[in-house]
Amino acid sequence: MDPAWIDAALTSVRPRAVAALLRYFRDIDMAEEAFQEACLRALAKWPEQGPPRDAAGWLILVGRNSGIDRLRRTGREEELSDDLPASVADDEEAALVDRLDESAYRDDILRLLFVCCHPDLPATGSIALALRIVCGLSVPRIASAFLVGEKAMEQRITRAKARIAEAGVPFETPGPVERAERLGAVMAMVYLVFNEGYSAAGDDRGAREPLCREAIRLARLLLKLFPAEPEVLGLAALMLLQHARGAARLDAQGKAVLLDDQDRTRWDRASIAEGLALIDKAIRHRRSGPYQVQAAIAALHARAATAAETDWAQIERLYATLEQMQPSPVVTLNRAVAVGKLSGPAAALALLAPLGARLDGYFYYHGARGAFLDQLGRAAEAREAFTRAIGLAGSAAEAAYIRQQLDRLVAVE
Amino acid sequence: MLYAILCYDNEEVVGGWSAETEAAVMDRLGKVQEGLAARGKLGPVARLMPTTAATTVRKGAEPLVLDGPFAETKEQLLGFYIVDCETLDEALQVATDLGRASGSAGAHEVRPLMLYRPGSAGAG
Numbered sequence: 001m002d003p004a005w006i007d008a009a010l011t012s013v014r015p016r017a018v019a020a021l022l023r024y025f026r027d028i029d030m031a032e033e034a035f036q037e038a039c040l041r042a043l044a045k046w047p048e049q050g051p052p053r054d055a056a057g058w059l060i061l062v063g064r065n066s067g068i069d070r071l072r073r074t075g076r077e078e079e080l081s082d083d084l085p086a087s088v089a090d091d092e093e094a095a096l097v098d099r100l101d102e103s104a105y106r107d108d109i110l111r112l113l114f115v116c117c118h119p120d121l122p123a124t125g126s127i128a129l130a131l132r133i134v135c136g137l138s139v140p141r142i143a144s145a146f147l148v149g150e151k152a153m154e155q156r157i158t159r160a161k162a163r164i165a166e167a168g169v170p171f172e173t174p175g176p177v178e179r180a181e182r183l184g185a186v187m188a189m190v191y192l193v194f195n196e197g198y199s200a201a202g203d204d205r206g207a208r209e210p211l212c213r214e215a216i217r218l219a220r221l222l223l224k225l226f227p228a229e230p231e232v233l234g235l236a237a238l239m240l241l242q243h244a245r246g247a248a249r250l251d252a253q254g255k256a257v258l259l260d261d262q263d264r265t266r267w268d269r270a271s272i273a274e275g276l277a278l279i280d281k282a283i284r285h286r287r288s289g290p291y292q293v294q295a296a297i298a299a300l301h302a303r304a305a306t307a308a309e310t311d312w313a314q315i316e317r318l319y320a321t322l323e324q325m326q327p328s329p330v331v332t333l334n335r336a337v338a339v340g341k342l343s344g345p346a347a348a349l350a351l352l353a354p355l356g357a358r359l360d361g362y363f364y365y366h367g368a369r370g371a372f373l374d375q376l377g378r379a380a381e382a383r384e385a386f387t388r389a390i391g392l393a394g395s396a397a398e399a400a401y402i403r404q405q406l407d408r409l410v411a412v413e
Numbered sequence: 414m415l416y417a418i419l420c421y422d423n424e425e426v427v428g429g430w431s432a433e434t435e436a437a438v439m440d441r442l443g444k445v446q447e448g449l450a451a452r453g454k455l456g457p458v459a460r461l462m463p464t465t466a467a468t469t470v471r472k473g474a475e476p477l478v479l480d481g482p483f484a485e486t487k488e489q490l491l492g493f494y495i496v497d498c499e500t501l502d503e504a505l506q507v508a509t510d511l512g513r514a515s516g517s518a519g520a521h522e523v524r525p526l527m528l529y530r531p532g533s534a535g536a537g
Contacts, residue, residue: 273527277466344437
């Protein structure tokens with residue numbers, strides 16, 4: 001039996017197994033340790049015996065038994081929850097799996113993810129915790145993705161766990177309203193994980209890109225739990241469509257390449273096809289939402305064979321819809337870009353004018369303004385805007401792109 | 414005799430492959446396929462998208478459209494069609510029409526293809 005296969009299998013069942021163990025032990029550390037123990041057992045047994053019929057069920061059972069043993073050894077039996085079934089032998093696996101029906105799994109996994117996005121935690125703490133506990137990424141890998149030292153990351157995760165232990169894990173089975181609220185928080189966290197990876201550029205990209213893959217994996221997991229939830233379909237579609245453009249977003253020198261200038265043959269067609277299939281499914285429900293609208297915008301870009309064929313009128317309408325759902329100056333800025341394509345730079349600048357106060361510290365605002373001013377031939381103002389943008393650039397790739405615009409302006413004069 | 418060979422595996426494991434692993438596996442499979450094609454023995458090859466992209470149409474007087482793959486174990490896989498449709502709705506309509514025509518119970522799962530290569534086996 002291929003060790004790589006066992007590794008992949010352990011990773012794929014991890015969220016489900018850790019989630020069930022969290023329900024039993026009501027403690028993240030215990031659930032994690034129990035799962036680790038079960039994995040060690042699997043690595044010892046599966047190569048000879050072959051994998052069990054239900055890998056998740058096997059790991060839950062073995063992990064649960066090892067956790068109970070640990071509690072007994074330390075005389076902490078009273079900490080066991082009522083949910084914990086009486087100890088059974090490994091060969092009763094099938095019976096146990098029958099008792100763990102799908103709806104319990106669903107709430108288990110949702111709870112595990114929801115615990116990671118506790119409101120007391122800073123966003124970075126949530127993401128790190130989810131990557132460690134749910135995705136099973138090692139601390140060094142998470143640390144390199146966040147560009148911090150291993151020790152600092154270890155502390156960040158420990159602090160996050162302590163916060164959650166203080167606050168208490170919500171164990172009751174959620175009602176429909178609560179379930180929807182949890183799902184909303186979890187989706188936001190998954191998209192944050194994605195953006196941590198997606199916003200990376202240059203040298204960081206290699207270390208952070210796996211975060212995009214993890215986020216997509218989490219979205220697929222959510223989709224299996226909530227197959228008919230259009231916003232989950234929208235979120236998964238949005239990330240697949242954005243991720244498809246990953247390879248084309250930077251040039252050989254690591255400089256950011258604007259959507260209009262990207263080599264579309266480098267877009268990942270399989271990822272685009274899957275994203276489009278999911279957004280088609282979402283739209284059938286006729287219950288729109290912000291993720292679906294953003295995915296629909298990404299889909300219009302993906303469907304355009306060349307930048308010139310982009311349906312900017314439809315994109316402008318979708319941004320207007322998004323503005324109503326989630327009013328934000330950043331959304332308006334995006335709409336202004338679409339307006340610029342449709343009605344010219346003067347109309348776009350007019351739309352940007354009232355945003356100045358709120359977006360003054362935002363790289364893309366000054367970058368877009370500079371581009372519109374440049375198109376109108378107002379070179380001095382354009383240069384001023386681009387200079388502001390450079391000062392706010394979040395990465396070397398962004399700064400390099402703006403510097404190129406500045407150089408061009410100087411050359412024209 | 415024409416045979417259909419249906420591929421079963423854990424999609425979470427397969428979906429978690431790195432780009433390099435994916436390319437290496439496809440390369441190895443491609444070699445087997447090339448050998449078959451050269452002998453005129455290869456029919457269509459299709460790779461399905463993940464089950465999360467599936468929609469199921471339950472047969473019946475009022476056909477029921479459900480998100481997700483066909484999940485019951487009481488029925489068996491008896492056949493499949495590959496149809497070229499502009500939209501998901503069009504494909505679901507085809508599945509509904511087929512369900513009505515069969516007049517039987519069961520379901521049709523509509524799953525987009527990730528890869529499709531028409532072959533030549535059985536053409537003569």
